[in-house]
Amino acid sequence: MKLHDKVAVITGAASGMGKAIAVLYAKEGAKVVVSDVTLEGAGATVADITAIGGTATAVEADITKEGDVYRLIKAALNTYGTLDILVNNAGIMDNFSPVGDVTDELWDRVFAVNVTGTMRTIRQAMPIFLGKRTGIIINIASVGGLYGSRAGAAYTASKHAVIGLTKNTGFQYADKGIRCNAIAPGGVNTNIGSSFKEPNQGGMDKAMAGAAFNPRNGEPEDIARVALFLASDDSAFVNGTVITADAGWTAY
Secondary structure, eight states, X not given: OTTTTOEEEESSTTSHHHXXXXXXXXXXXXXXXXXESSHHHHHHHHHHHHHTTOEEEEEEOOTTSHHHXXXXXXXHHHHHSOOOEEEEOOOOOOOSOOGGGOOHXXXXXXXXXXXXXXXXXXXXXXXXXXXXXXXXXXXXXXXXXXXXXXXXXXXXXXXXXXXXXXXXXXXXXXXXXXXXXXXXXXXXXXXXXXXXXXXXXXXXXXXXXXXXXXXXXXXXXXXXXXXXXXXXXXXXXXXXXXXXXXXXXXXX
């Protein structure tokens, strides 16, 4: 098993890509700390993992709250004694609003989850990784972080920021045995659309203009397999970069 006895924390793991990553990691031998904003959601993923003989524990955590982030990383230490892998999957969409229509409330909320929450989990995990001189960080970005209009202004800017954070972290800590990479998924069949309401019609029309060129949508398991590669020794020479997983959508 590629992750035998490794300890992984995965945020936003109640559903979608986070859940698929948690389940696959458990199948590959990892002990998984499943985090989400509701204990019920995280617990459902843990139940699925234990049903297949895996090891996992659920932690309710809102990554926009620093105290929750502290408790989350502490839970890994208290439960399994260490931390080896951090997957920052939790994220929300905006309303496809172009910058002229963005409210401060929407902007701050999207950045709080997608960027600040990601930074805080990395910051909290870093002393553990530095002490061990080894650690793996995987950030779930988006093709929206590579191109100008796959979503609204807030989401697009936030995912560009996640990619910048990934590259900076990967380089800054490369000589400390720590790797930080990102995955940029294209269209994936998840419930992230439930994180926004009343989309800006003009902005959505612009953002979806290239959707006709999308060869197909992926499944959460497609992204989980990329996350497994990045978490394993198979990717030992991969650091500070972004793997695009979109069936070739952005190649046109």
